[in-house]
Each structure stands twice: as C-alpha cells, then as structure tokens.
Amino acid sequence: MKNKSWRFLCLLLGLCVCMSGCNFGSTAQEDVPPAQEKQEDGHTMEIIVPGGKDDKDKTEEDKEKTDKKKEESKKTQTKPFWQSEISMHYENLTAVAAAAQQDYRINGAKRGWMSKNGKLYGYYDGCYITPAMLVKEGYLQSGLDTTGYEILLIDGSDLARYEGANVPSGGRKFCAFAAVKLNNKYVLACADGKAGQISQSDYTSLLARYHQSHGTVGRLSSASAEYGRILNYIGLYEGKFEDLYVREIRKDNKYASVTFSPASNAANIKQYILKNDDGFWEVVYPNVQMDAYPINAINKLVPDFNVEVLPKYNLAAWRNLVKTEQGGAIAALFSNYLITSKSQIAYQCATASCAYFRLTDGSRCVAYMNGEYWTAARVDSDIAAKNYFMERTGVDYSFIILDD
Numbered sequence: 001m002k003n004k005s006w007r008f009l010c011l012l013l014g015l016c017v018c019m020s021g022c023n024f025g026s027t028a029q030e031d032v033p034p035a036q037e038k039q040e041d042g043h044t045m046e047i048i049v050p051g052g053k054d055d056k057d058k059t060e061e062d063k064e065k066t067d068k069k070k071e072e073s074k075k076t077q078t079k080p081f082w083q084s085e086i087s088m089h090y091e092n093l094t095a096v097a098a099a100a101q102q103d104y105r106i107n108g109a110k111r112g113w114m115s116k117n118g119k120l121y122g123y124y125d126g127c128y129i130t131p132a133m134l135v136k137e138g139y140l141q142s143g144l145d146t147t148g149y150e151i152l153l154i155d156g157s158d159l160a161r162y163e164g165a166n167v168p169s170g171g172r173k174f175c176a177f178a179a180v181k182l183n184n185k186y187v188l189a190c191a192d193g194k195a196g197q198i199s200q201s202d203y204t205s206l207l208a209r210y211h212q213s214h215g216t217v218g219r220l221s222s223a224s225a226e227y228g229r230i231l232n233y234i235g236l237y238e239g240k241f242e243d244l245y246v247r248e249i250r251k252d253n254k255y256a257s258v259t260f261s262p263a264s265n266a267a268n269i270k271q272y273i274l275k276n277d278d279g280f281w282e283v284v285y286p287n288v289q290m291d292a293y294p295i296n297a298i299n300k301l302v303p304d305f306n307v308e309v310l311p312k313y314n315l316a317a318w319r320n321l322v323k324t325e326q327g328g329a330i331a332a333l334f335s336n337y338l339i340t341s342k343s344q345i346a347y348q349c350a351t352a353s354c355a356y357f358r359l360t361d362g363s364r365c366v367a368y369m370n371g372e373y374w375t376a377a378r379v380d381s382d383i384a385a386k387n388y389f390m391e392r393t394g395v396d397y398s399f400i401i402l403d404d
Contacts, residue, residue, distance in 0.1 A: 215253030329355035
C-alpha cells in the first residue's frame with residue numbers, strides 16, 4: 001500500500017516538472033522582467049533583453065529623425081539652385097550700399113560726389129566710385145565678392161515703380177544703391193536691405209532717367225530772344241521786374257545757369273538754375289551762390305542736370321569779397337586818362353585786386369592791383385577782360401564782368 005502511494009506521488013511531481021518546462025500559463029515575452037545574475041562581488045547585474053520597451057522607443061526616435069532628414073533634403077532639392085547665391089549677393093550688396101551711403105554723407109560734398117547717369121561719380125576724381133575705393137577708404141570690409149557690382153545714386157521712389165522692385169521705406173529717397181546682374185536680372189539693395197530684382201530693360205530705363213546729356217553746352221548770346229525770355233522768368237520768380245546786370249547765361253537744351261545782380265547793387269551777385277519745359281523756363285534751383293559745394297547740392301535736387309552748364313567759379317567763395325566800388329581802380333582810370341569824370345562810369349564791380357568797368361560810351365576797362373599800385377587798361381570785349389585777369393592771376397573773374 002505504501003509503495004503504491006509513493007509511486008503516485010512521484011508521478012505527480014514529474015507532471016509538475018514537465019508542465020513547468022513547457023511554460024504553460026506564462027505571459028507574453030515582453031512582460032517577462034529582465035533576468036538577473038549575480039557577479040562575483042555579490043552585486044546584481046541587470047541583463048537587457050532585446051526587444052524591450054526602451055529599445056522600441058529608441059528605434060522609433062531614430063526613424064523619426066531619418067524621416068525628418070529625408071523631408072528636409074527633399075525641400076532643399078526643390079529650391080532653385082541660385083537661391084543661396086542671391087542671398088549671398090543681397091548681403092554683399094547691402095554692405096556696399098551702406099558703405100557708399102556713409103562715405104557720400106561724410107565726404108561727398110567736398111569731393112564733388114554726385115549721380116552721373118544714375119551711378120555714383122566723383123566729379124573732382126573724374127571717375128565712378130567702386131567697391132574697391134570704399135575698401136581703400138575704410139568704409140567697406142575687404143574680402144567681399146563684389147565682382148560686377150555697380151554703385152548707383154538714385155531716388156529709390158523711381159526704382160519702386162518697376163516690376164520686381166521691393167524698396168524699403170528708408171530707401172525711397174535720393175541715396176546709394178548697389179546692383180549686380182544675375183540670371184538676366186539686376187539684383188539691387190540699399191543700406192536698409194534688399195530692394196528686389198528688375199529686368200535688364202527696366203534697369204536701363206531706370207538709369208536713363210538720370211542721363212545728363214541734353215545737347216551742346218554753350219554761352220547764350222545776349223542778342224538772342226531766348227536771353228530776354230529767361231530774364232523775364234527770373235523776374236516772375238522773384239516777383240519783381242527790375243534791371244539786371246547779367247554776367248553770363250550758360251545752357252544746354254534742357255537747363256540754364258544764370259549769373260546776375262540787380263542793377264541797384266552790382267555786388268549782390270546771384271546764380272539761378274532754370275529748366276526748359278516745352279519752351280517755358282522755370283527756376284528749379286535758386287541762390288546757388290549760397291552753396292559752398294554747388295555740384296553736390298544741385299545734384300541732390302536736380303540729378304539729371306549737367307554740371308558743365310555751371311561756370312567754373314564758385315560764388316560762395318567770393319561772398320563779402322565783391323565790391324560795388326574800388327577807389328584805387330577808379331584812380332587808375334584817371335591816371336591813365338581813361339575817364340575824366342566818375343559820371344562816365346555806367347557799371348563797375350570789383351574785388352580787392354581786380355575791377356571791371358563799362359563806360360557810358362560803351363567802352364570797357366579793367367584794372368589790376370600789381371603789388372601796391374593799381375594799373376588800368378582798355379579792353380575790346382568781356383572775353384578780353386576775362387583773359388586779362390586770367391593771365392595775371394590765374395583766376396576766372398567772370399562774375400564781375402558784365403556780359404556783352
């Protein structure tokens with residue numbers, strides 16, 4: 001009986017062991033806790049089972065990063081190949097325009113910087129301003145790629161009229177711009193940033209607005225009918241009609257410069273710029289005689305004015321140095337028997353060393369202070385008088401000489 005019971009117990013134990021080896025009633029593999037084993041030092045070392053939850057999260061994160069990189073790569077490939085090049089040029093153009101604007105603001109007036117046919121030009125230097133010149137003068141950093149760059153001096157409002165232009169509000173005035181031809185278009189920027197892209201034909205049209213060639217520049221004859229019309233328009237501008245002592249009128253087919261004084265005060269010399277609009281003259285820039293740097297000053301307001309229309313002398317430099325009467329010169333006229341009475345002098349204007357006279361009989365006289373003494377002579381024309389002074393002083397004294 002005892003042997004039978006022992007056999008049954010052994011059979012039951014065997015079945016249990018067998019069932020345990022087959023994992024009957026076990027959970028899914030991912031729910032099995034990590035196995036552990038003891039190290040020699042008695043500490044427990046965790047063994048990570050592949051396919052656990054942490055590995056799954058890491059794999060999904062890597063997949064998301066890979067997908068993101070592929071998406072970014074796809075976007076980059078859809079951009080025009082020149083986009084990065086344009087961005088680089090915009091940065092360089094902005095830097096060049098900002099440097100040109102700063103140099104123009106600080107030094108432009110005394111150096112005769114102006115817009116010539118739309119581009120920044122140094123009148124006294126006799127050349128267009130380049131990025132290399134700005135680098136040399138310390139206004140632009142070196143190392144920028146400025147190949148093919150042009151520096152403009154224009155009114156940004158003119159540029160804004162063209163398709164493709166996007167001029168910042170700060171650039172919609174008369175200021176410096178930089179431009180470069182890229183992909184058959186001109187890319188432009190001012191000191192305030194990018195100003196857009198316009199076609200080559202529009203770029204040519206833009207610069208044409210500033211062309212200064214308006215025909216032959218010459219001196220207008222006092223015998224011409226247009227001479228009188230110009231003086232009448234000056235009278236309209238000043239609101240009074242009085243006799244004028246005209247020194248000279250120079251003009252092309254669009255603009256004229258007039259140097260004159262009222263007959264009541266020959267020393268009050270003025271200079272006006274007039275514009276011809278379909279046969280009607282209007283004053284567009286009065287009182288040039290007040291500007292120490294007339295080329296720069298006039299150009300800001302009338303950028304297509306040809307400065308060759310201006311006389312070579314600068315009236316601002318002679319302010320307070322011109323006299324209506326020069327006693328020493330009059331004495332020289334008496335000494336040389338050119339007059340016998342002051343009443344014979346119809347017109348006179350002088351400086352400290354030169355004087356010009358028109359007598360009542362129409363004759364012309366000049367006087368020059370040579371050392372401590374005045375000498376006087378008769379001349380045949382205003383041109384002869386100009387040459388007389390030029391030979392002795394090297395200075396153009398046309399502003400005291402009455403126009404023939």
